[in-house]
Amino acid sequence: MVVVFLASTSIFAQTKLSGTVVDESNQPLPGASIVVKGTKTGASTDFDGNFAFDSKSANGSILVSFVGYETKTVNFTGSTKFGAISLKPSAESLDEIVITATSFAIDRKTPVAVSTVKADVIEHKLGSQEFPEILKSTPGVYATKSGGGFGDGRLTVRGFDSENVAVTINGVPVNDMENGKVYWSNWAGLADVTSAMQIQRGLGASKLAVPSIGGTVNILSKTTDVEKGGNIFTAVGNDGYQKYGATVSTGLLDNGFAATIAASKTKGDGYIDGTEFDGTNYFVNISKQLGENHKLAITSFGAPQRHGQRQNRSLISTYRNAESKNKFNPDWGIKNGEVTHIEDNFYHKSQTSLNHYWTINDKSNLSTAIYASWGSGGGGGTAGTNRDLFKVRLGADDQPVDLDNIVDINRANGALGSEAYLRASRNDHEWYGLLSTYKTEINDNLNLIAGLDLRTYTGKHFSEVTDLLGGDYALDDSDVNNPNRALKVGDKRDYWNDGEVGWQGLFTQLEYNTDNLSTFIASAVSNTSYKRIDYFQYTPGNQETDKYDFIGYSIKGGANYNINDEHNVFANIGYFEKAANFNAVFLNYDNDHINEDAENQKIFSTELGYGYRSEKFAGNFNIYRTEWNDRTLTQNVQNQDGTNSTANILGVNAIHQGIELDFTYKPSDKLSVIGMLSLGDWTWDSDVEDVQIFDEDQNLVDTVNLYIAGLKVSDAAQTTLALGFDYEVMEKTHFTVDFNYFDDLYADYDPNDRGTKGDPQAWKAPAYSTFDASIRHGFKIGDLDTTLTARMNNVFDTEYISDALDGAGSVDETALVWFGYGRTFNISAKIKF
Numbered sequence: 001m002v003v004v005f006l007a008s009t010s011i012f013a014q015t016k017l018s019g020t021v022v023d024e025s026n027q028p029l030p031g032a033s034i035v036v037k038g039t040k041t042g043a044s045t046d047f048d049g050n051f052a053f054d055s056k057s058a059n060g061s062i063l064v065s066f067v068g069y070e071t072k073t074v075n076f077t078g079s080t081k082f083g084a085i086s087l088k089p090s091a092e093s094l095d096e097i098v099i100t101a102t103s104f105a106i107d108r109k110t111p112v113a114v115s116t117v118k119a120d121v122i123e124h125k126l127g128s129q130e131f132p133e134i135l136k137s138t139p140g141v142y143a144t145k146s147g148g149g150f151g152d153g154r155l156t157v158r159g160f161d162s163e164n165v166a167v168t169i170n171g172v173p174v175n176d177m178e179n180g181k182v183y184w185s186n187w188a189g190l191a192d193v194t195s196a197m198q199i200q201r202g203l204g205a206s207k208l209a210v211p212s213i214g215g216t217v218n219i220l221s222k223t224t225d226v227e228k229g230g231n232i233f234t235a236v237g238n239d240g241y242q243k244y245g246a247t248v249s250t251g252l253l254d255n256g257f258a259a260t261i262a263a264s265k266t267k268g269d270g271y272i273d274g275t276e277f278d279g280t281n282y283f284v285n286i287s288k289q290l291g292e293n294h295k296l297a298i299t300s301f302g303a304p305q306r307h308g309q310r311q312n313r314s315l316i317s318t319y320r321n322a323e324s325k326n327k328f329n330p331d332w333g334i335k336n337g338e339v340t341h342i343e344d345n346f347y348h349k350s351q352t353s354l355n356h357y358w359t360i361n362d363k364s365n366l367s368t369a370i371y372a373s374w375g376s377g378g379g380g381g382t383a384g385t386n387r388d389l390f391k392v393r394l395g396a397d398d399q400p401v402d403l404d405n406i407v408d409i410n411r412a413n414g415a416l417g418s419e420a421y422l423r424a425s426r427n428d429h430e431w432y433g434l435l436s437t438y439k440t441e442i443n444d445n446l447n448l449i450a451g452l453d454l455r456t457y458t459g460k461h462f463s464e465v466t467d468l469l470g471g472d473y474a475l476d477d478s479d480v481n482n483p484n485r486a487l488k489v490g491d492k493r494d495y496w497n498d499g500e501v502g503w504q505g506l507f508t509q510l511e512y513n514t515d516n517l518s519t520f521i522a523s524a525v526s527n528t529s530y531k532r533i534d535y536f537q538y539t540p541g542n543q544e545t546d547k548y549d550f551i552g553y554s555i556k557g558g559a560n561y562n563i564n565d566e567h568n569v570f571a572n573i574g575y576f577e578k579a580a581n582f583n584a585v586f587l588n589y590d591n592d593h594i595n596e597d598a599e600n601q602k603i604f605s606t607e608l609g610y611g612y613r614s615e616k617f618a619g620n621f622n623i624y625r626t627e628w629n630d631r632t633l634t635q636n637v638q639n640q641d642g643t644n645s646t647a648n649i650l651g652v653n654a655i656h657q658g659i660e661l662d663f664t665y666k667p668s669d670k671l672s673v674i675g676m677l678s679l680g681d682w683t684w685d686s687d688v689e690d691v692q693i694f695d696e697d698q699n700l701v702d703t704v705n706l707y708i709a710g711l712k713v714s715d716a717a718q719t720t721l722a723l724g725f726d727y728e729v730m731e732k733t734h735f736t737v738d739f740n741y742f743d744d745l746y747a748d749y750d751p752n753d754r755g756t757k758g759d760p761q762a763w764k765a766p767a768y769s770t771f772d773a774s775i776r777h778g779f780k781i782g783d784l785d786t787t788l789t790a791r792m793n794n795v796f797d798t799e800y801i802s803d804a805l806d807g808a809g810s811v812d813e814t815a816l817v818w819f820g821y822g823r824t825f826n827i828s829a830k831i832k833f
Helices: 002-007 119-125 131-135 316-321 387-391 403-416
Strands: 017-022 033-036 042-044 050-053 059-065 072-077 080-086 113-118 141-144 154-157 165-169 194-201 215-221 229-237 241-249 257-268 277-290 294-302 305-308 332-335 338-341 344-359 364-384 420-441 446-467 474-476 485-487 492-513 517-534 548-562 567-578 601-613 617-638 644-665 671-684 688-695 700-706 719-730 733-743 768-781 784-793 801-805 816-819 824-832
Touching (some): 072 080, 113 131, 119 131, 119 733, 119 768, 131 141, 131 154, 154 165, 154 215, 316 816, 332 403, 364 387, 387 403, 387 420, 474 492, 644 700
Parallel strands (some): 017 080
Antiparallel strands (some): 017 050, 141 154, 194 215, 229 241, 229 824, 257 277, 277 294, 277 305, 294 344, 332 338, 344 364, 420 446, 517 548, 548 567, 567 601, 601 617, 617 644, 644 671, 671 719, 688 700, 719 733, 733 768, 768 784, 801 816
């Protein structure tokens, strides 16, 4: 690879038109489109923002465009070297791409704290990491691989987990309608088709009926490209990692049609023991221009996958004594000489949307998206009357589970059936929605935006037998309508219920803009309805509950003032009430214990910020405070026997406050420096009594008190620091180094260990830092642009704890942890045509 990087030469075709496209902070914009006006002749910029192509026209003008920026027209006469063409951010330029209710924030205009990651950064920095990890160098963000299985990454923003961080793809929400969670394994292939990823911290610019609390992650997928062409790529990495795929675009045809299709395949053995994975990703976008005022586009994508998991944390001493050290996984076994995943995940969630953009007149437009999402799959685990059999291993305690031993025992049982077997907890769903936004210009300075947000969702929850491990059947008496059943593979067991969720929302926003001042005030109201249907615990006629409605609303406002071309200040303030989630209404996983008067979660948030922009330096500084009362919190608890329980914690108050700094510095044309510092102070503000704890089969096993007032919010690093360098070694060859530091990571609480007032702070994991490095080289193979990238994560093989669960006495000897990955590598090649 080193020989290829350093020996390859860049061969540039002779061109008449050339230049570089940059953003408002003089950073290159890879993938920007340049087209000669009135023709289809053009090109896209490379990862340095450069373009060069031949034009048949001796004179004319080029149109330069990039997602989220104003299109710029530049005239030329004869062969021209344009130099740096700077584009300005624009909300309007996103209308035909994000034609839904969610907004992309605009630099020096939208008064929120925001960071945007462009496609080229994702391409050369992500490698084989989890998709949310591309944001780990962003202020306020903590992203880890969790247990380490493919797609099992997690993301917190300002101390708030995925339940309280809105995630949208092309403006369409993807958070689970019942619990608000985001399962990143459903979107494991999304990085291949992302054109930009933006995280808005705090209130954000979202116009959805009820905004998020911690922040909003907006993901823009690729759209139909104006230019005809595509690419093929392949990648290999540690532990058998393999990936390959292709993208093809027709370009804009004479009849107004355009199409882009992408597909990829990923597989590997997994860094963690017993986490083999196999996944596919597909993406289709077809658009049609209907006259000058209408455009239709349909987009469909998904990422079906299956992977082994490490669900259960272990003691630090267990890892120390294990043969595979930090790769140790207690949740897999060997059956008949082959790897068998005891804990695994398999899922396919597709999303399809039909978008219509209507330019009503010069001042008004209407954008509408009708979308549907279907999900099928779940996660594996153990079942039976004797789960202790899964503790018997092939040798020492650090070895795989001896599943053949269980097979022999189950076969010997004969008519008694399987004592221990494997099951899957399924969570299938159907989700339909409509988002429509109307925007009109009242006068030169005042705009009105109003919209509708409708959703309907049905989640289908059940447990099913997946492997009887040698037995002919397993006995089960959980279905009152069919007691004492003999279960076969594929039969439902333990529970079977549906959750129906309805959502109706209205939002409106007034925007007042002058040359230097941008202000807004927005309000929204929503109704969330819940209904539960239980097919196992109740007889026909008694299986459905009534529908319960909960009103939420929000009001927020903000202003950004550009003092001059270099300095700007912004502020925002907001209050909103968020309806309790599904589990806070149906407390005991049944139809009898219904909390009809579940308290709304009440959030008050304020923020102040300052920005500076110059030719070589761009920086942002902001301070925030979020008060959260009557918080609904769902907490996972790992029991001593290795099984998991869940705690529904209602009525918690918390304060999240802190300061954030990020900057970009370009001291020369060859060197770029980026950095950030985030200091958080996130603290629980109240105690809670009568916390209910449920086991994996949704049975109430305990009720405890939770004394946490004054304790730190756990499960996310409150202090983070990042510093990165990008150096152009030679033309089209870049070397990148990224340093990340994490501290003040408090172990997640087990409610059983917080039952006495005056308990100590949870155990704090040691601070840690990692270095990542990459080198990428671009060259020509004939007329084809080719890029080679080699990336290494955790270069110095640093040992660190990324996730922890507090233990007795809040000391390291009792903490249950997951170690982060050691050194990993990834090498990829991409050819554009």
